[in-house]
Amino acid sequence: MKRLLRPLFGHVARRRWVHLILGGALAMPYFLVGTVIVGAVQGSEDVFTTFPLQLASFAVALPLAALTSPFPLTRPMSVAAVRALCGVDGDGLADGPARTRAAKGRCAAWFTLHLGLGGIVSGMTLSLPPFAAVLIVIPVFPGLRDMRRDLLQVLQEPWALALAPVAGAMMLVVLAACAAGCGALLARCAPALLGPGPEDRLAAAEARAADLAVRNRLARELHDSVGHALSAVTLQASAARRVLDSDPEFVREALAAIEDTTRRTVGELDAVLGVLRADDTPGKAPAPTLAADLDGLLRRTRASGAHITVGIEVDSESLPPMISREAYRIVQEGLSNALKHAGAGGQVPITVQLVAAEGQLEITVENPMEAAPAAPGARPGGGHGLRGIADRARLLGGITHAGPVDGVWRLSVRLPMKGPEGPEGREGPEGREGPEGSEGSV
Incomplete structure (x- = not known):
């Protein structure tokens, strides 16, 4: 059992999960700017409560992140985080800021990918565990069914109530699987996007x-x-x-x-x-x-x-x-x-x-x-x-x-x-x- 769960909850997966959450934290300022832009365009003040507008704000945030990626410290900080949290061999990564156009383009692609996946996984990490916890304990605490009757009407059925803990546990497993998959994707892309180019090898x-x-x-x-x-x-x-x-x-x-x-x-x-x-x-x-x-x-x-x-x-x-x-x-x-x-x-x-x-x-x-x-x-x-x-x-x-x-x-x-x-x-x-x-x- 431990061998099956290690890829999802092992120390490598946990550290990569932390790396994704850091990407979500970095994406938050860009997301806030995106909400301002989307709210101004749509003429709506309900950006934070409307899911489609939130997605639109996130879509606007990623290009903004790409535009700011040429900052000299972007690649050194990204490389340091990858070496510490993603389990990537440090010899395959470049040291120092990106200097050429090609290196800056690869760094922009990495920064956008990190913030994009990090924002998605961070959002799932904030929302899914509380909901999954409610599903797991709701058979034991009937008061929760009364409080959430408007959202969980289906749980009034006996068969649905019995399967609620299983559904909650599966949600946590799916969350861990998404985080592990995104972390593995970043670790695989890191040498290609943050690795040394011809100019770095020459230097x-x-x-x-x-x-x-x-x-x-x-x-x-x-x-x-x-x-x-x-x-x-x-x-x-x-x-x-x-x-x-x-x-x-x-x-x-x-x-x-x-x-x-x-x-x-x-x-x-x-x-x-x-x-x-x-x-x-x-x-x-x-x-x-x-x-x-x-x-x-x-x-x-x-x-x-x-x-x-x-x-x-x-x-x-x-x-x-x-x-x-x-x-x-x-x-x-x-x-x-x-x-x-x-x-x-x-x-x-x-x-x-x-x-x-x-x-x-x-x-x-x-x-x-x-x-x-x-x-x-x-x-x-x-x-x-x-x-x-x-x-x-x-x-x-x-x-x-x-x-x-x-x-x-x-x-x-x-x-x-x-x-x-x-x-x-x-x-x-x-x-x-x-x-x-x-x-x-x-």
């Missing part, structure tokens, strides 16, 4: 793409900053431990480099994580650039024992801030990649070249490819360093190549010093990472 896709771009940028910053710092600190500590007794001066330099590296990395980490804080408060440490910290980067890397040869044929002070910042990260990642293959002693020669030619900044980082034991801080299988470099270069309109060339591992990046040429940048055939590039990533 959501753009928002997701922007969020993904921010996440990828943060991941690159964390990888390049923290990854390089950990690799350098590990090699510096390893080198200092080996010469602790024989070369105290080198140990002091290594410890000073470790202190400087960790302090700067903590500041950069705070700046990156500041973007993720709830209050969106940016960190205090500015992003490093070639002009600000290239010498410090080279000094801290040399403290691990690496032999770095640098050739600079560009005025780093004249570079655009974005190019200078991304070029710094590319050099940093190139050094980290070389340190991975430094071996246990960390004694690897590294060549860094920065050249400005034909409006482009060419960055080259080379290190030998002789077989050597893995560095203490190296991670098995590599990481995502070269992929991050390729992403940075592509977003600036540059190209990247990484792989073995004449017995050395060469990372070559070219960046246009005027920024990207288009929203997606450009990438030549040699700029795509192949299997060689993946093997050398950190």
Whole structure:
């Protein structure tokens, strides 16, 4: 029995019934305006007591509701009510006001349908239960038959009086069935009328793409900053431990480099994580650039024992801030990649070249490819360093190549010093990472 009555009186049906009654409440102001219009046209003051005039007033009210539906809060409020009361999956509904003509038309259709069905069900809810209650109890209270003799003369017959409770109960069931059917109809129409249109899906896709771009940028910053710092600190500590007794001066330099590296990395980490804080408060440490910290980067890397040869044929002070910042990260990642293959002693020669030619900044980082034991801080299988470099270069309109060339591992990046040429940048055939590039990533 409960299974049969659940679709009519279950919690889903009850909540949808409440949603319909809310629609009837929203329809009431329009209905009152409709009674004024119908009364003025008919020249009658008995609109509220004449059923045909009430129907005419309701018919006038629905177009008035449709005309006011473009109000910006109509769709957000309707969607909130549907999600809370109709049991509709929220992912199938649009957020925010309707902006296009098609979306406004669908919203108007929903608003009119909700108020129309809500007004009908609300009227039935107000009128049928009292009448049904009278029918159910009238056999027990004969005084009710005397009071309603003018309306219930048929109940004076014994057979009609006996069937009155059944008729009253059936009225309540019919009312519940109408409410459940109208509620199910609204729940079925909600995704079509309140769901996202092409413009909403495009806006959501753009928002997701922007969020993904921010996440990828943060991941690159964390990888390049923290990854390089950990690799350098590990090699510096390893080198200092080996010469602790024989070369105290080198140990002091290594410890000073470790202190400087960790302090700067903590500041950069705070700046990156500041973007993720709830209050969106940016960190205090500015992003490093070639002009600000290239010498410090080279000094801290040399403290691990690496032999770095640098050739600079560009005025780093004249570079655009974005190019200078991304070029710094590319050099940093190139050094980290070389340190991975430094071996246990960390004694690897590294060549860094920065050249400005034909409006482009060419960055080259080379290190030998002789077989050597893995560095203490190296991670098995590599990481995502070269992929991050390729992403940075592509977003600036540059190209990247990484792989073995004449017995050395060469990372070559070219960046246009005027920024990207288009929203997606450009990438030549040699700029795509192949299997060689993946093997050398950190």
